[in-house]
Amino acid sequence: MSWQVNAMTPLSPDAIEALFTRSDDQYLFARWGRPIVPVVFGVTEETVTVLKGAIEALCVLTGHKMAETDPELGANLMVFFVQDWAELTETPNLDRLIPDLGPLVTRLQQAGANQYRIFRFDEEGAIKACFSFVRVDDHLASVPADTLALNQMTQAILLWSDRAFGDTSPLAVADGVAILRPDIADVMRAAYDPVLPAMARDASHALRLAARVGRVQ
Incomplete structure (x- = not known):
């Protein structure tokens, strides 16, 4: 299995919000403390x-x-x-x-x-x-160990939404090797910014994530 993405396209605030909006339509973000x-x-x-x-x-x-x-x-x-x-x-x-x-x-x-x-x-x-x-x-038995491990x-x-990666993988392929999608990597870096809270239930948190993702670009 392989995935190709446009590494130059950052996720929009709405797309970032969707990554942490659960099936009950509630926003819930958490990172390791x-x-x-x-x-x-x-x-x-x-x-x-x-x-x-x-x-x-x-x-x-x-x-x-x-x-x-x-x-x-x-x-x-x-x-x-x-x-x-x-x-x-x-x-x-x-x-x-x-x-x-x-x-x-x-x-x-x-x-x-x-x-x-x-x-x-x-x-x-x-x-x-x-x-x-x-x-x-x-x-899963057909997936290379390094791809399975990274996924x-x-x-x-992070506590992603239960439907975050239902249709698209967080991974991409570069030169035949599975890597973390650059847009997902940017969200992860932003998520661990110490200025941001370790847990958030308000969707406005996604706007703060998006602002920090923009700084990474």
Whole structure:
């Protein structure tokens, strides 16, 4: 799979607002409020390295930080790869981390989903943890590991709308290699501007993002 984009075209304020407007038409933005500590389950050590490399690259892009451990959770970005959703119910102690794990697995099976993310937030509304679940179906099995890693980490670095990338990918292709779309990269850099709040529910926040994206151009 490949995507081509016009790298010179910044996103409009309306397009940025849509990235954080959920299916219930409510605007909700959140970024990480603490250093990211990733851990990956269900893949080879080589793929783990690729995934951690992707989140490290995004932290460099946004100016955010990684750490060796989270004082509250140990690891706060947990990525689980499975062949079948039922494997989640067999994972030791996962039901302690994910309330109603059984019903969630049933919903994922019924929907035929191949990925799902759960975010947790601190008192200020910033992201403090993300649980990312990936079922490696025939489609995902055909995606190169570096492409899959960048896509997954991009969707974990911010609380995007649940419909943000339903029709278009956050990735593009340059010289046959998957890269982060430049317009999405600009939004991510702007999102981590320390002047902006870590969480916002007012759509006017998108105008502030757009103003900072303009400075990046």
